Amino acid sequence: MADAIAARALAKRYGRVEALADLTLRVERGECLGFLGPNGAGKSTAVKIFVGLVRATGGDAQLLGRPAGDRRTRARIGYLPELFRYPDWLAAREVLGFHAKLMRLNDAGRAIDLVLDEVGLRERARDRVGTYSKGMQQRLGLAVALLGEPEIVFLDEPTSALDPVGRRDVRALIERLRARNTTVFLNSHLLGEVERVCDRVCVIDRGRVVAEGTVDALTGETRGVRVRSDDGWRDYDVAHAEIPGLVARLVADGVRVHAVEPKQTTLEDRFLSLVRHA
Amino acid sequence: MTVLLFAGLTLRELARRRLVAAVAVLTLAIVAFTAWGLHRLATAVVDGAPIAEPGKHAAAAGIVILLAFLFSFVLALGAALVGAPAMAESIANGEILAVLARPLRRADVPLGRWLGTVIALAIYVAVAGGIELLVVRVTTGYVPPHPLAALAYLCALAAVVTTAAVALAARLPALAAGIVAALLFGLAWIGGIIESIGLALGNQRLADAGTVVALVFPSDALWRGALYALQPAVFTAIAANANGTSPNPFAVTSPPPPALLAWACGWVVAVLLAGIIAFRTRDL
DSSP states (O other): OOOSEEEEEEEEEETTEEEEEEEEEEEOTTOEEEEEOOTTSSHHHHHHHHTTSSOOSEEEEEETTEETTOHHHHTTEEEEOSSOOOOTTSBHHHHHHHHHHHHTOTTHHHHHHHHHHHHTOGGGTTSBGGGOOHHHHHHHHHHHHHTTOOSEEEEESTTTTOOHHHHHHHHHHHHHHHHTTOEEEEEOSOHHHHHHHOSEEEEEETTEEEEEEOHHHHHOOOEEEEEEETTEEEEEEEEGGGHHHHHHHHHHTTOOOOEEEEOOOOHHHHHHHHHHHO | OHHHHHHHHHHHHHHHTTHHHHHHHHHHHHHHHHHHHHHHHHTOEETTEEOOHHHHHHHHHHHHHHHHHHHHHHHHHHHHHHHHHHHHHHHHTSHHHHHHTSSSOTTHHHHHHHHHHHHHHHHHIIIIIHHHHHHHHHHHOOOOSOHHHHHHHHHHHHHHHHHHHHHHHTTSOHHHHHHHHHHHHHHHHHHHHHHHHHHHHTOHHHHHHHHHHHHHSTHHHHHHHHHHHHSOHHHHHHHHHHTTTOOOTTOOSSOOOHHHHHHHHHHHHHHHHHHHHHHHTOOO
8 A cells, every 4th residue: 555645756846946856755545744944944835745735846745646736636635824814704504614615525515514623613613714713614624624634734834723632632633633533734833732742853954955854853862851859960870770770779779759750851852952953 | 616615715715804894885885876866967958958868868878988987996806805815815814725735726725716806896886887887877878889898898897817826926925916907907098098199199009019918918908898798889980980090999980800709718717727827836
């Protein structure tokens, strides 16, 4: 079975500006990939090439074994753009109804109810978008992306306008998508979010992949521990596996241990080191 | 059919944004004002006697032509200000991104937006123009020679301006596309006058310049078609006798030749096609 997403040496130039250069990646079906990079790294450009909004100037991209942008394949994907505003004179249900017609969904009413429940907008579905908060518009965008149970969902900054409750809901939503074997391509600046929900992470900078792998593989094994005793905090350079032994020795030596904090390299630490060096 | 979905969306937007209601109120106000004026004309007494029928009809014909002229400007502005945003706004606010990720042809968007705008304007021409002509008939008894043909020419004029607005909006922001389309209409009208002056003065270069403008933007040829359809035979005869002495933008001696009408049809198809290509090749 073909990969959900495959890109080989993908490139995009806007005149002299190189938005994307030599992007090569693979996303398996059912996988959740976190696509990271600083502003202007080429993340949104890559997503737009995958969904057929932008034409690559080099390389090759495929979705579900078909060239990116292929009309039939577009019936099997969902897309939440980074920046969008739905017409304020339409109700959420009408926006979804319009997309259902574009997709020629058979049981549109049921499909619309399903996604409205999924994003928690059912009760406001008949209200005009003009009366929605930014967060509610983002939820509507998510509902549009999920309509018709797509096989791949591209989410470009899905939580940028959401409050902490909304962010938690989106994380839970992504978990449900993974459980359904839906491929999720998550473009996000919120590294904690990516760390929690993604199987794999791809970091790009200036249009090129600078790191790729699981979160554990990217963050690597970290050393060090902070111990608080009667004398205050003190750092020890030991591997995490050696922490219990260290604590036992300290206690045996009569040190009163109040707290032990293993040092962690977060995805954010790793991300910053990658994009600063690149 | 996806084209009809976008056409329907355009019509629904016009209704929801209260544009239809606003235009309806203003049109009714104009119709009421016209009815009052025409009634005063019909019942006017000059030198102790009511105006004779031929004089009344000639005055009504002149008023109808002037109204049609103003109406053509309103239509052109309407086409530019409705057609351009219908196409460009969804691009500017990012709404189009999720839409084009659906399994549709990009060409469906400009075609649907164009169709929706033209249908809206055609309904407006039929209703507003029809009511105005009815008012003229009821108040003065005057009926122009070819009222339906005149309305058809005005619809075609609106379609030409809409085509330019939608095609330009495939690449330009709504405001820029709308203004350029409206200016092209104005330029074409001036081109028509230059052509008349050229013919009146026997200056072939001036006449040719006007012809070139008419070919580049054929709205003035369609206005002249509407004018000919509204003009009573006596006006046509006066214009024919005056030809060569006094150019008059409100009188013509003949309808636009079939070749020019065919050109206008081809122009609409070609410009719409150019707009579709511009939109299809645009990175969003």
